[in-house]
Every structure is written in structure tokens, then in C-alpha cells.
Amino acid sequence: MVVPVTYYLALSIALFTLGVIGVIIRRNAIVIFMSIEMMLNSVNLAFIGFADYFKAVDGQMFVFFVLTVAAAEVAVGLALIVAIYRNRGSIYVDDLNILKW
Amino acid sequence: MMDYVWLIPTFPLIGFLINGLLGKKLPKHVVGIIGSLAVGLSFLLTVSIFMEFLKLPHGTAVQKVVFTWISAGNFTAQAAFLIDPLSLIMLLVVSGVSTLIHIYSIGYMHDDPGFPRYFAFLNLFVFNMLLLVSADNFLLMFVGWEGVGLCSYLLIGFWYEKQSASDAGKKAFVVNRIGDFGFLLGMFIIFWTFGTLNFKDVFAAASHYPVGAGIITAATLCLFLGATGKSAQIPLYTWLPDAMEGPTPVSALIHAATMVTAGVYMVARCSPLFVLAPVSLTVVAVVGLLTAFFAATMGMAQYDIKRVLAYSTVSQLGYMFLACGVGAFVSGIFHLMTHAFFKALLFLGSGSVIHGMHGEQDMRGMGNLRKYMPITYWTFMLATLAIAGIFPFAGFFSKDEILFFSLVDGHVLYWGIATVAAGITAFYMFRAVFMTFYGEERFDHHKIHPHEAPMTMAVPLMILAGLSVVGGLVGFPIIEGAHKFKEFLAPSIAPLHHEAHHAMSFEIFMMLFSMGVAGVGIFIAYKCYMKVPDLPARITAKFPALYEYIYNKYFIDELYDAAVVEPIKNGSDFLWHGVDETVIDGTVNGSATTVGWLSSHLRKLETGFVQNYALAILAGVVIVAGYLIGR
Numbered sequence: 001m002v003v004p005v006t007y008y009l010a011l012s013i014a015l016f017t018l019g020v021i022g023v024i025i026r027r028n029a030i031v032i033f034m035s036i037e038m039m040l041n042s043v044n045l046a047f048i049g050f051a052d053y054f055k056a057v058d059g060q061m062f063v064f065f066v067l068t069v070a071a072a073e074v075a076v077g078l079a080l081i082v083a084i085y086r087n088r089g090s091i092y093v094d095d096l097n098i099l100k101w
Numbered sequence: 102m103m104d105y106v107w108l109i110p111t112f113p114l115i116g117f118l119i120n121g122l123l124g125k126k127l128p129k130h131v132v133g134i135i136g137s138l139a140v141g142l143s144f145l146l147t148v149s150i151f152m153e154f155l156k157l158p159h160g161t162a163v164q165k166v167v168f169t170w171i172s173a174g175n176f177t178a179q180a181a182f183l184i185d186p187l188s189l190i191m192l193l194v195v196s197g198v199s200t201l202i203h204i205y206s207i208g209y210m211h212d213d214p215g216f217p218r219y220f221a222f223l224n225l226f227v228f229n230m231l232l233l234v235s236a237d238n239f240l241l242m243f244v245g246w247e248g249v250g251l252c253s254y255l256l257i258g259f260w261y262e263k264q265s266a267s268d269a270g271k272k273a274f275v276v277n278r279i280g281d282f283g284f285l286l287g288m289f290i291i292f293w294t295f296g297t298l299n300f301k302d303v304f305a306a307a308s309h310y311p312v313g314a315g316i317i318t319a320a321t322l323c324l325f326l327g328a329t330g331k332s333a334q335i336p337l338y339t340w341l342p343d344a345m346e347g348p349t350p351v352s353a354l355i356h357a358a359t360m361v362t363a364g365v366y367m368v369a370r371c372s373p374l375f376v377l378a379p380v381s382l383t384v385v386a387v388v389g390l391l392t393a394f395f396a397a398t399m400g401m402a403q404y405d406i407k408r409v410l411a412y413s414t415v416s417q418l419g420y421m422f423l424a425c426g427v428g429a430f431v432s433g434i435f436h437l438m439t440h441a442f443f444k445a446l447l448f449l450g451s452g453s454v455i456h457g458m459h460g461e462q463d464m465r466g467m468g469n470l471r472k473y474m475p476i477t478y479w480t481f482m483l484a485t486l487a488i489a490g491i492f493p494f495a496g497f498f499s500k501d502e503i504l505f506f507s508l509v510d511g512h513v514l515y516w517g518i519a520t521v522a523a524g525i526t527a528f529y530m531f532r533a534v535f536m537t538f539y540g541e542e543r544f545d546h547h548k549i550h551p552h553e554a555p556m557t558m559a560v561p562l563m564i565l566a567g568l569s570v571v572g573g574l575v576g577f578p579i580i581e582g583a584h585k586f587k588e589f590l591a592p593s594i595a596p597l598h599h600e601a602h603h604a605m606s607f608e609i610f611m612m613l614f615s616m617g618v619a620g621v622g623i624f625i626a627y628k629c630y631m632k633v634p635d636l637p638a639r640i641t642a643k644f645p646a647l648y649e650y651i652y653n654k655y656f657i658d659e660l661y662d663a664a665v666v667e668p669i670k671n672g673s674d675f676l677w678h679g680v681d682e683t684v685i686d687g688t689v690n691g692s693a694t695t696v697g698w699l700s701s702h703l704r705k706l707e708t709g710f711v712q713n714y715a716l717a718i719l720a721g722v723v724i725v726a727g728y729l730i731g732r
Contacts, residue, residue, distance in 0.1 A: 020719060023712070023715055024712055024715055024716050024719065025712075032712075093710065093711055093712060094710065096709075096711070097708065097709030097710050098709060099709050100707050100708055100709025
């Protein structure tokens with residue numbers, strides 16, 4: 001059975017939207033981080049869907065790039081969050097507003 | 102010797118530099134000696150050049166170029182000196198009188214803390230004055246002209262901590278600037294017309310123009326405006342009476358003997374131009390005549406001894422311009438010279454009185470001083486006789502000549518008014534003498550102990566008294582309108598009319614008549630201030646309006662204040678508060694305030710919440726994407 005590309009894209013859009021909403025409304029830095037990962041993976045899904053649809057491997061190749069970057073980003077991002085927690089005792093972004101007027 | 106003519110102004114310049122830079126470190130008597138010596142050397146050098154000049158053939162004029170000052174395109178200005186009879190007479194008078202006044206100042210200014218500053222300024226003044234009278238082109242003359250104006254300002258405001266003195270200095274400077282503007286315009290016209298500023302070249306070129314040429318009339322009128330500023334003539338005379346705020350030797354040197362005569366010198370120097378402009382000559386004569394008369398009447402009602410002399414100076418300068426205006430330039434210079442002697446003496450005498458009276462200047466607080474200061478009294482008396490025009494003192498010859506020429510020139514009206522003014526001169530001068538040296542002692546004996554001047558002051562008085570007595574004899578004999586002085590000056594001065602030949606008896610009658618007028622003036626003064634002391638009060642009570650008018654100097658100062666000074670002040674006030682503060686500052690500050698107000702509100706956008714920024718980015722993406730999709 002062949003799954004139509006529309007399904008992939010619909011799921012991808014749904015996940016991406018959820019990610020965006022998560023980034024904007026959640027306050028916990030780790031949850032925001034997870035939402036970002038979700039957005040990345042929704043894009044991966046769109047890549048896979050198009051790769052299957054066009055019968056081209058380029059999309060699958062890009063997924064690996066994205067995964068690599070995401071892994072690196074997780075390492076750095078989590079390290080930053082740990083550092084912030086050590087400094088300020090909180091990882092709620094509401095508390096991290098000193099860079100303003 | 103003539104090659105060293107540049108040293109004449111250089112000596113006082115050196116004196117200025119030494120006293121100005123090191124004066125505070127030197128002892129007082131050294132400062133005084135340096136100052137006097139610098140000017141004295143100039144005088145000696147001038148005398149030796151004069152002697153040498155007398156040996157040259159009659160009519161030579163020597164030009165000594167020191168260096169080329171400005172050279173641009175086909176315009177060149179040389180730093181050059183002109184040695185001719187006119188400049189030599191002026192150099193002699195200026196350096197001679199200056200030397201005496203410098204010596205006098207050593208005594209007069211002895212207790213002043215600004216002693217070195219005083220001598221530095223005085224030397225700087227002499228430098229500029231000598232430059233003015235010896236320059237051989239208009240531009241160099243203008244340097245001296247401006248320089249003496251600056252020194253006049255500095256010395257009038259010498260006691261700058263006194264409000265009235267610094268105000269008077271400012272007034273003198275500003276009024277002089279108005280005149281200088283005229284001088285400058287005249288110079289521009291001359292350069293524009295003739296393409297050169299050198300006296301000799303300008304006069305040579307001008308001689309090709311017809312009599313009454315418009316451009317020459319314009320140039321001479323502008324130059325004369327400069328002269329009215331510097332020489333305190335109507336309408337720019339108001340600064341001179343106020344200039345009496347300066348130290349008295351300064352009044353004697355700058356505001357009586359030398360600087361104020363610069364205008365007369367300039368008109369005489371430009372006589373080849375003036376004779377080509379009959380309109381200008383008439384203006385010069387009328388202005389001089391009116392000044393001579395009105396200043397004399399103003400002098401009648403003054404009580405400050407120096408102010409009497411100040412108005413007298415204005416009046417005598419008017420005579421000199423009258424002489425120039427009727428074409429008798431030589432008589433103008435002659436009167437300039439004799440006036441330098443007797444007016445410097447009068448001022449120095451009044452300075453000696455003020456010195457001896459511990460600063461008292463009001464004649465109502467003096468009286469019978471001849472008992473306490475005989476030398477001052479006698480010298481003052483001689484000078485008064487000279488200015489009143491009594492034979493055989495110096496003023497008699499020069500003033501009589503002016504009266505004579507104004508009559509033979511066919512202006513009976515000029516002659517009449519000038520003669521009346523001469524009578525008034527005799528009146529107010531003897532009024533001053535009687536009030537100061539005769540009568541009862543009106544000062545407080547407990548506070549004031551009048552004393553005679555020290556030797557440094559008395560000796561210059563005596564020398565000047567001698568000159569006031571014999572100075573006029575160079576113009577002897579005056580009969581037939583010809584004399585040694587005139588012959589000597591002739592090459593420098595353009596002749597206007599042919600020698601007038603009048604019967605000798607007519608001239609002698611004229612002399613007796615003018616002496617009679619002076620005698621009447623003296624007699625009235627004697628009657629009013631010696632015989633019947635309450636007579637002046639009775640007369641003023643009879644004509645209160647007229648007296649009020651004269652006592653307040655015709656309200657000219659008030660008129661100028663209302664007509665010129667106040668509108669300018671108000672205009673400047675408007676430009677300051679209205680234009681500068683409101684419009685210009687308003688625009689600049691307003692733009693800054695607007696930007697500041699805007700940013701104080703806009704900065705609220707920077708919340709510091711990272712999610713707000715994320716939302717903004719999202720909104721941006723949505724808008725861009727929406728645009729791309731929707732178009």
C-alpha cells in the first residue's frame with residue numbers, strides 16, 4: 001500500500017505547528033528545546049515524504065544532515081541550560097529577561 | 102640717517118615688548134625709563150632726520166621701502182615710509198609730545214598697580230601713531246589707524262574695574278569702528294578707481310580727473326567719515342567726552358594732542374583728492390564749523406575740569422576741519438601743531454590739579470589753587486591764553502589764520518560763527534581757570550591738602566608751556582598769508598586757491614578784532630566767576646530751558662541712545678531670544694527631544710523575553726509567506 005505524500009505533509013505540518021506553539025507558549029527551557037526538536041523532526045518527515053514521492057535520495061540525505069546538526073545542537077543546548085540553571089537557579093525563560101532596556 | 106627711518110616706530114615697539122613681557126618683573130623706575138627712553142630715542146632720530154631733510158632741495162619727498170608687505174597679482178603693498186614735510190611735522194609733534202607725556206606719566210601713575218601695563222600700552226600707542234603718520238600708502242596708514250583705535254580703547258578702559266571706564270572704552274571703540282568703516286570704503290573706492298593705494302601714485306592718477314568727479318567726491322566723503330570718527334566730529338564726537346575716564350596723561354596724549362588729530366592729518370594728506378571735490382570740501386567745512394560751535398557751547402556748562410577740556414578739544418578739532426574745508430590745509434596742520442602743545446599742557450595741568458587734589462575733578466570742589474600749585478597755575482594760564490587766541494601765544498597765530506582764510510574764502514557766515522565760537526572758547530577756558538585757581542577755597546581742608554606736582558610732572562609742564570608761548574612763531578609773520586611754516590609744508594599740500602592779497606591794514610584789523618572777541622569772552626568769564634559770583638545762577642534762572650539744553654549737551658547722547666543704541670539692542674535681543682533661542686535652538690533641541698521621546702516608548706518593545714522575539718519572527722515569516730503565496 002502506498003501512502004500518499006499528502007498524508008506525510010499533513011502530519012509534518014501538524015507536528016511543526018505543535019512545535020511552534022510549544023516554543024512560543026511554554027516557559028520551561030527544556031520543553032521549548034523539545035519543541036524545537038519536534039519542529040526539526042517534522043521537517044525530516046517532510047523530506048522523507050518528498051524523497052519517496054520524487055523517487056530521489058536527496059531528501060533522505062538531508063535527513064541525516066539534520067539529525068547530525070540536531071544531535072550537536074542538543075549537546076550545546078543542554079549544556080547551556082545546565083549552565084543557566086547553575087547561575088540563576090531557574091530554567092524558566094520568564095526569569096531570563098535581563099537582556100532588555 | 103634717512104635709511105633708519107624705520108627705527109622711529111620700532112623704538113616704541115621694542116619698548117612695548119619689553120614692558121609688556123617683562124614689565125611685572127622690573128622695578129617701577131626701570132619700566133618708566135624704558136618707556137620714556139623708547140619714545141625719546143624716536144624723537145631724537147626724528148629731529149636728526151628733520152635736520153638732514155632741511156638740507157635737501159625744497160620740494161623733495163623721500164620714500165623708504167623697508168620690505169614688500171603684500172604682493173598678489175598686480176597688487177602690491179609696501180611697508181614703506183614717506184619722508185616729506187607733512188609727515189615730518191607730524192612725527193616731530195607726536196614723538197616730542199609723547200616723550201614729555203611719558204616722563205609726566207612716571208610721576209602721575211607712580212602709585213598705580215598697573216604701571217607696567219600702562220607704559221606698555223602707551224608705547225604701543227606711540228608705535229601705531231608714528232606708523233600712521235609716516236606710512237606712504239593707505240593700507241599701512243590704516244594699520245596705524247586701527248592700532249591707535251585699539252590702544253585708545255585699552256587706555257580709556259585702563260581702570261577696567263570701574264564700570265563707567267570700561268563702558269567708555271567700549272563706546273569709543275564702537276563709535277570709532279563706524280568711522281573706520283568709512284575709511285575702509287574710501288580705500289576700496291580708491292583702489293577700485295586707481296588700482297593702487299600708494300599716496301604718490303593715487304594723487305598722480307587723480308590729477309587727471311576733472312574737478313567735481315563723482316568717484317573722487319564719493320571716496321573723499323568716505324574718508325572724511327573715517328576722520329569724523331577718529332577726530333570726534335559731528336556726528337561721531339560723542340565718544341571723546343566719555344573718553345576722559347582714562348588716566349589724565351592718556352587724555353592729554355591720545356585724546357588731545359595726537360590720535361584725535363589723525364583725521365585732520367589724513368584729510369591734509371589727501372588734500373590732492375579733496376581739492377578735486379568741492380562738495381566734500383563744503384561738507385568738511387560745515388561739519389567742522391558746526392562741531393567747533395556746538396562743542397564750544399557744551400563746554401560752557403560742564404563742571405568736570407577734564408570734560409571742559411574734552412569739549413574744547415572737539416571744538417578745536419572742528420576749527421582744524423574748518424580750515425581744511427576752506428582749502429587752508431596748512432592752517433589746519435598749523436593749528437594741529439599748536440593745539441597739540443597747549444591742549445596737552447592743559448590736560449597735563451588738569452592732571453596735576455587732580456593729582457594734587459587727590460582725585461577731585463569737579464571744579465565746584467576747587468578754588469584758589471594758585472596758592473598751592475604755582476607752577477601748575479602759571480603753565481595752565483599760559484596754555485589758556487594760547488587757546489583763547491591772545492597775542493603772541495601759539496593759538497593766536499593758528500586760530501587767527503583759520504578765521505582769516507574762512508573770511509577771504511568768501512564765507513562770511515563761516516567766519517562769523519567761528520569767531521563767536523572763539524569768543525565762547527575764551528569764556529569757558531577762563532571760567533575753568535577762575536573756578537580752579539581763583540576765588541574761595543571750596544574743598545574740605547581736613548581731607549584734601551593740595552600740593553604741587555613732583556618734578557617729573559612739573560618739567561614737562563614747563564617745556565610745553567614754553568612751546569605754547571613760542572610755538573606759534575613759526576607762523577610769523579602771518580601777514581600776506583605767507584610764512585615759513587607754509588613754505589615748508591607747501592610740497593605736501595595741494596593748493597586750492599590763489600594767494601589772497603589783502604591790504605595789511607585789513608589783516609591787522611582782523612587780528613585785533615578776533616582778539617577783541619576773545620577779550621569779551623574773558624571779560625564775561627571774569628564778570629561771572631570773579632566779580633559777581635551769583636551772576637551765572639541768575640542767568641541760568643532766566644533761561645532755564647536753554648541752560649538745561651546745554652547742560653545736558655543738547656541731549657545728543659540720549660538721542661543716539663534712543664535712535665541707534667536701543668533699536669540695535671532691541672533688535673539683538675529679538676535675534677537672541679526670538680530667533681536664536683526659539684527658532685534655531687528650538688529646532689535642534691526639538692528634534693533631539695522628539696527622538697528621545699520616541700525611543701523612550703519604542704524601547705518597551707525590547708522586553709527581554711525570548712519568546713516575544715520568537716513570536717515576532719513567526720509573525721514575520723507568516724507575513725512574508727502569506728505575501729509570497731497570495732500574490
